[in-house]
Amino acid sequence: MLDQRIIRDLQATLGAEHVATDKADLICYSYDATQQQYLPDVVVFPASAEEVALVMKIANAERIPVFPRGAGSGFTGGSLPTRGGIVLSTERMNRIVEIDTENLVATVEPGVVTEQFQKEVEKLGLFYPPDPASLKFSTLGGNVAECAGGPRCVKYGVTKDFVIGLQVVTPTGDIITTGGPTMKGVVGYDLTKLLCGSEGTLGIITRIVLKLLPLPEAKKTMLVLFDSIDGAAKAVSTIISNKIIPTTLEFMDGRTIDCVRQATDLEVPDNARAVLIIEVDGDREFLAKQVQKIQQLIQPLGVVETRTAETPEESEALWQIRRSVSASLRKVNPDKFNEDICVPRSKVPEMIRKVDAIAEKYNIPIVNFGHAGDGNIHVNIMIDRKVPGELERAHKAIEEVFRGALELGGTMSGEHGVGIAKAPYIPLEITPEAAAYMKAIKKALDPNNILNPGKIFLD
């Protein structure tokens, strides 16, 4: 419990209605998509960088942990108040400050919902490509803090590739800016890149400067069914080695197809053991040629069937198969661990085989789908927590999955981050020397360890 004096200080700073201490509010800010729960002592809703700075000054003086939170949709517990203290919600900082159509740059506050931003820039013929699955509700601040990915990353890159400047409140309560609205800038350390994906441990993002692109004229979507995962994986490398970079290259393995068969209106033949959703975008005339070339290239690789969408509605129908995955998985088992390993894309089939072997070894269903184009596989370990011993076996399986990805030159997280969920496994990937380097940065910037403590590293 926080001292009433501190609550009064926060109320005096932000206004009483923007400081919540009711148990009901604490419950509502105690969770994220990991389904773990930690009650904070207080939730604050600042409206500006200045207010955030004042909160940080109070917290720093009183040594109270602060946990920044966007939409609370993270998969690794990055925003969970694991040590009580203050949850700092960015929900009120939700303005699109400026869209500069001349320089193709936008400035936004962290609480802006990703899809809302995309829609606004698209109205102006512009394009913000990062598209995490949660884009309809996750916030740009959270996307930057976690460096969110998404299907379109194959062609366009991840969130950090579009962040060119930030305004940040430091753990000690100073307001700084990094980078800016220019496409180039090499003065000083690149703090923008350091802060992207730092999971709210080094500073609280209060403004974001984003790079925009012209909106592609058109897109085409293909759903290709293969008789094996090897055919699908070979198709990915064949397309890319022929110098075509599609916008998205999504895959689903055989187990995933089995799950979604009942959940979708699309007919999926029995001999389909892998699916690729290939989308290309750009100039309309150029697209038709590209689709034709892709079809020629992949045809010999065990293609069972190809369906091509011409209109946005048809495209949506094809994507529906991918979107139905999440709900259909629950039919396998009630609980899941959604891991997001990433391997070099040529290693995807090998990784899938490793995962299948792990599933068999621990007798746990594991369903794989994800972004084949960048080797980012969502490994879904499906368990029933109520079955004795299943949770322990799942944890062993997860560790083996991570080890498997690292053996292939991969990483244990492509887009979800570390948070608390993957913190125990950090030593598998990061050497003690590299970890010490990172911790030195944290120590220098946050001497009292009050900003999102206990995330990324166990300490």
Place this chain on the structure above:
Amino acid sequence: MAKLKNLEDYRDAIEQCVKCGACRAHCPVFGAERREGRVARGKVALSKAVLDGEIGLEAKVLEDLSQCLLCGSCCAGCPNKVPTEEIVAAARRRIAEQQGLSTFGKGVAAVLGRPKLMNALAKTGGALSSLLFRKLPENSGLRLRFPLPYLESGRTLPPLSARPFRERHPERIAGEASQPTVAFFTGCGINYMYPEIGEAFLKALRFLGVTVIIPADQACCGLPAVSAGAGEVVEKLAEQNLAALSREPVDFVLTACASCNAGLGKIYAEMGEPFEKLAEKTRDIFVFLVEMGLPEKLAELPSRGVKTRVTYHDPCHLRTRGITAEPRAILRALPQVEFVEMENAGTCCGLGGTYSVYHYENSRKIGAKKAGHIEESGAELVATDCPGCIMQLQDAINHAGGRQRAVHILELLREALPEEK
């Protein structure tokens, strides 16, 4: 008799929530007031905490649970289809059981089943509708949906009809022997406030030769009482309607109000037998008209020179039950209509029955967004399939200074159909 479920019965459904946050994209209340307690995920978490005894029914919990339109948008957009509106309704019943009904909920329970009084009052004249509203018996669905605080809120309300719709017509209007027989569930909105929608309904069914039964003793569907947490009232109304609507054999029970459709079609289905059979027979008027081939028949009517530009607002209680194509199919087929889609046609207008009474400010905010989209569409009329939505849409348009009119699709259909001899 079967009963509504308790909060405990929803424990498994509550456990289905994986806290992903997808509901944040769909909840109109959250759109107006961005706080986690306002969104489905928060309300499900609070319901779970109540069930687990981690929190009592304290003021903040009641406030958050009251901040729900019961529109079902969250469930429609939920990957796991967690029925938050059912969970919130069950939580409100639990609150009513433990802490008693709110003042107006008490009134509802006390004067149930006095339709004669309601009619007598209605007859005294539509000119004094605000006074009349004050005198409406409290078992009226209208009273439940739009109780007194409304009248002092600056809200623009339509006048109350001098003669209720059901009094204007016999209980049976015979059609052709080859055509189906249907019961018309008028709902309170059509009976007392918009009888012209009822007249349009009859004209359309006469055009098709359908036999219509209008049971005089039908009651409010009960949806407003669901919203208020008055479980027993819902059950009584359901029994009264079951008796009234099963007296004569009918092929379908038709509604021309989205809320009534959800009341009969969804809430009664949740109550199990014998209400389930009534729920199965319930059809939205436009689903029925499309099944009867009305769009094809409309296509044979002569085209009109100058067309009116009309957009469509999806009432939540139809949209979340998958009824979106049929009302549009009828609109598109109307010879005098140029149909245009508006942006966010499927987002709530902000009425939510009792919601708009207790949370008029948020209701106005949600409505204002809608009015903006109607304006942007360039339409002269916004058509819909729910008297409640018509009232809210017109109020939102009036407050925004717009010139559009909110109408029921049936009113447009009445205009299009040939004059009867």
